[in-house]
Amino acid sequence: MTDFFATYPRLRWLAVLMAVLLLLGIGALVWHQLQPRAASQRVAAVAPSAPAPATAVPTAVTQPDGATSPGAASPPATAPTAASTPTPPVPYPEAEVAAAQDVATKFLVALESYRYDDPPSATGNAVRPYVTDKLDQELSNSSSGAAGGAKRASVHEVASASVVGIDCELGCVSTGPLGFIGRVQQHIHTDVGDHDEAGQVETIMTKTPAGWRVADVKV
Numbered sequence: 001m002t003d004f005f006a007t008y009p010r011l012r013w014l015a016v017l018m019a020v021l022l023l024l025g026i027g028a029l030v031w032h033q034l035q036p037r038a039a040s041q042r043v044a045a046v047a048p049s050a051p052a053p054a055t056a057v058p059t060a061v062t063q064p065d066g067a068t069s070p071g072a073a074s075p076p077a078t079a080p081t082a083a084s085t086p087t088p089p090v091p092y093p094e095a096e097v098a099a100a101q102d103v104a105t106k107f108l109v110a111l112e113s114y115r116y117d118d119p120p121s122a123t124g125n126a127v128r129p130y131v132t133d134k135l136d137q138e139l140s141n142s143s144s145g146a147a148g149g150a151k152r153a154s155v156h157e158v159a160s161a162s163v164v165g166i167d168c169e170l171g172c173v174s175t176g177p178l179g180f181i182g183r184v185q186q187h188i189h190t191d192v193g194d195h196d197e198a199g200q201v202e203t204i205m206t207k208t209p210a211g212w213r214v215a216d217v218k219v
Contacts, residue, residue: 089173097172100212101180103130104203105163107214108182111201112161116152131214132206155190162187169202177215178205 092100107130111123124140131139151157162185169179179202186197199219206215 089175092172100205103212104180109161116157157190159186159188
């Protein structure tokens with residue numbers, strides 16, 4: 001081989017040149033393969049890293065005993081509710097009160113007036129225009145009894161009643177049924193003389209289709 005290149009010295013230099021070119025080609029090929037990877041590494045080194053996801057901070061929740069439990073969300077605060085204001089009582093209209101007072105007054109006069117010779121049904125008949133059907137049934141047979149009737153008859157007793165004052169029991173407001181306290185004065189005449197008696201009678205009123213009526217009475 002040495003003798004061959006000695007014989008042809010130009011071929012030796014040509015072989016050396018080809019070897020050099022071959023090495024250069026191999027080097028260029030290797031450099032071409034490594035260039036994209038190096039570029040991508042440089043881009044990755046230069047590009048900013050993505051921010052790390054935010055970590056939720058657990059909120060402490062107050063337990064019934066006052067301890068706190070991490071990781072549980074606290075309930076939303078609720079606005080305090082305003083205290084309800086009670087509805088003030090509404091007065092009955094003056095016209096209604098006046099009409100009811102008139103019925104109560106006439107009832108009291110009829111109830112507390114009598115004669116010694118009245119029949120047992122006299123009280124019921126006298127108060128019937130001013131009372132409810134239920135109270136009428138209760139008073140229809142009202143009397144002072146045989147002994148009381150006989151006593152009145154023995155002295156010819158006659159009582160004349162008048163109402164000297166009548167006021168609303170609860171201030172004439174619509175917190176309950178309309179009621180009155182009547183101050184009644186009786187002038188009693190007998191064969192042995194005259195005298196006056198006074199007392200209070202409570203009447204509870206109710207409104208019916210026919211107007212105000214006495215629904216109950218407490219002497």
